[in-house]
Amino acid sequence: MAHFDQSENYWLPSSIKGARAETKKTYPTLNLSLSLSLAISMASPNSVKILDICEVAAAYDSTKSATETILSPTFFELSGLRFPPSDCLCFFKLTDSNPTFFHSVIFPSLKQSLSHALLHFLPIVGSLTWPPESSRPIFVYHPKNDSVSVTLAECNGDFDRLIGNGIHEAVESHPHAPQLVATDTRSPLLALQVTLFPNKGFCIGMETHHAIFDGKSASMFLRAWAYTCKYIVEKGEAPRLLPEEITPSFEWKSIQDSKGLEEKYINLWATIGKRLESGSDSNPKSVKPLTKLEVQPNLLRANFHLSSEAIKKLRESVLRYHPEATDPTKRLHLSTYVLACSYVLICLVKARGGDADREVYFAWSVDCRSRLDPPLPPNHFGDTVVARHIVSKAGDFMQENGLAIIAEKLSASINGLDKGLLEGSSERLEMLLSLGPEVRLISVAGATGLKFYNTDFGWGNVEKVELTSIDRTGAFSVLDIGNGNDRRTEIGVALKRPEMESFASFFCNGVEVMPFKQIQ
Numbered sequence: 048m049a050h051f052d053q054s055e056n057y058w059l060p061s062s063i064k065g066a067r068a069e070t071k072k073t074y075p076t077l078n079l080s081l082s083l084s085l086a087i088s089m090a091s092p093n094s095v096k097i098l099d100i101c102e103v104a105a106a107y108d109s110t111k112s113a114t115e116t117i118l119s120p121t122f123f124e125l126s127g128l129r130f131p132p133s134d135c136l137c138f139f140k141l142t143d144s145n146p147t148f149f150h151s152v153i154f155p156s157l158k159q160s161l162s163h164a165l166l167h168f169l170p171i172v173g174s175l176t177w178p179p180e181s182s183r184p185i186f187v188y189h190p191k192n193d194s195v196s197v198t199l200a201e202c203n204g205d206f207d208r209l210i211g212n213g214i215h216e217a218v219e220s221h222p223h224a225p226q227l228v229a230t231d232t233r234s235p236l237l238a239l240q241v242t243l244f245p246n247k248g249f250c251i252g253m254e255t256h257h258a259i260f261d262g263k264s265a266s267m268f269l270r271a272w273a274y275t276c277k278y279i280v281e282k283g284e285a286p287r288l289l290p291e292e293i294t295p296s297f298e299w300k301s302i303q304d305s306k307g308l309e310e311k312y313i314n315l316w317a318t319i320g321k322r323l324e325s326g327s328d329s330n331p332k333s334v335k336p337l338t339k340l341e342v343q344p345n346l347l348r349a350n351f352h353l354s355s356e357a358i359k360k361l362r363e364s365v366l367r368y369h370p371e372a373t374d375p376t377k378r379l380h381l382s383t384y385v386l387a388c389s390y391v392l393i394c395l396v397k398a399r400g401g402d403a404d405r406e407v408y409f410a411w412s413v414d415c416r417s418r419l420d421p422p423l424p425p426n427h428f429g430d431t432v433v434a435r436h437i438v439s440k441a442g443d444f445m446q447e448n449g450l451a452i453i454a455e456k457l458s459a460s461i462n463g464l465d466k467g468l469l470e471g472s473s474e475r476l477e478m479l480l481s482l483g484p485e486v487r488l489i490s491v492a493g494a495t496g497l498k499f500y501n502t503d504f505g506w507g508n509v510e511k512v513e514l515t516s517i518d519r520t521g522a523f524s525v526l527d528i529g530n531g532n533d534r535r536t537e538i539g540v541a542l543k544r545p546e547m548e549s550f551a552s553f554f555c556n557g558v559e560v561m562p563f564k565q566i567q
């Protein structure tokens with residue numbers, strides 16, 4: 048989930064008391080398969096030329112209605128009504144991507160397949176609007192008249208640096224992300240950009256509106272588009288059907304609002320909008336996403352990987368402090384997600400250092416599809432997540448058993464989801480959005496199991512996925528790569544240089560946060 052409270056001092060407040068954690072300057076390779084390159088590559092002039100902005104409509108289907116359709120948001124969609132949009136970049140390596148091949152084959156295939164894929168996802172071709180006479184916003188789409196904006200660009204920047212896991216300047220990614228151009232009365236839901244890096248590869252950038260896309264819906268759409276494109280490239284025609292997993296199902300009517308959440312979220316956004324957009328003429332019926340936070344100057348971005356072996360060691364380390372958890376009735380939920388998030392959190396808090404009494408909130412998203420009663424199908428399309436959080440003193444994260452403390456809290460929170468999944472969810476969101484600089488809020492974008500890395504448009508699997516918007520929100524990202532023994536959990540962070548150096552040191556050494564030496 049994204050955090051965007053503009054009143055907050057981002058997450059590097061100058062008011063930090065106490066000493067910063069010691070920064071190590073050497074980064075030994077550990078036997079935990081933590082891969083990292085700390086050489087900071089400086090940006091070369093990264094010129095991005097916009098070549099065209101085109102509109103792609105859904106392919107014409109005579110069997111479907113060509114009239115305007117209205118879709119009423121559920122409380123889930125209303126919960127994300129005005130969050131700033133999410134950005135995701137997918138980099139594809141392709142040395143054959145010379146301009147001639149790109150402009151005659153790749154880009155036309157991407158557009159053609161997009162048009163066919165959109166036929167399955169018609170609501171995202173339309174927009175979010177709030178008619179003056181209506182008490183609630185609506186999604187409106189017209190299969191023939193509506194379209195998605197696709198920007199075509201070319202970049203002579205350093206492709207290898209962008210697809211590597213080394214540190215680079217956070218803003219270097221921004222020219223590859225498109226922008227949703229919204230007004231108070233109408234907001235598109237999806238914007239796309241395709242950037243050619245001549246003879247190196249290309250990047251597909253996607254900006255998505257939180258009111259309809261959660262992580263699973265964004266991944267589903269991306270993979271459906273990729274599947275369609277690969278099919279067209281290989282077979283010369285569009286597939287009639289998509290595999291079930293990426294065939295969206297719109298079960299919105301079956302979602303019951305038994306807790307009156309729709310009204311609560313509408314009121315919440317009216318209040319938050321007024322508070323955060325106080326400079327402008329705040330319109331309680333605005334559907335425009337709130338202004339994105341500025342990216343802090345000199346912010347760096349890097350990816351870190353945890354192998355399945357490293358996750359296993361983290362699990363063993365937690366169990367050392369919780370021997371009772373081997374009792375099935377007291378079992379901890381020590382999934383890859385829990386261990387990866389807990390580990391990143393303790394490294395982030397230690398990297399920042401400061402007042403041990405300061406409260407640290409960790410906010411994360413829960414996919415409710417399988418957790419509703421009755422459950423929604425796994426391919427349900429829409430924003431179907433709610434926010435959850437845990438809170439602990441910074442000192443807890445810094446203790447030798449910090450990993451065990453945080454993993455236990457996160458585990459208990461996940462184990463407790465069965466009871467009161469939606470209870471207090473709007474109040475919780477309001478509370479999280481209202482936290483001031485006296486506490487620290489860390490959130491996470493992405494999750495394990497979202498399959499962004501299983502994306503192939505026909506010219507090879509995606510080389511690198513970047514959840515770019517974390518550099519504005521103070522979140523870290525979590526994504527899965529590979530599977531089985533080759534599975535890795537990719538962590539993306541955007542930090543100022545001193546924090547990045549400390550974080551990398553803690554992440555790679557681990558000794559400050561858990562007794563790795565004992566468990567090797």
Ligand SMILES: CC(C)(COP(=O)(O)OP(=O)(O)OC[C@H]1O[C@@H](n2cnc3c(N)ncnc32)[C@H](O)[C@@H]1OP(=O)(O)O)[C@@H](O)C(=O)NCCC(=O)NCCSC(=O)CC(=O)O
Pocket residue numbers: 048049133134261262263380381382383384385412413414415432461491492493494495496514516
């Ligand atoms: C609450 C959770 C985070 C908890 O995740 P966990 O992995 O701890 O727990 P879990 O019950 O889901 O899974 C436990 C284990 O079972 C496995 N598992 C689960 N479902 C499975 C399935 N259908 N088939 C096979 N394995 C499965 C998982 O991989 C995991 O194993 P293993 O341990 O091996 O992995 C998750 O359930 C969830 O809701 N994830 C989605 C969150 C989400 O959508 N985030 C994106 C928000 S939007 C966003 O990010 C946009 C933005 O902000 O920009």
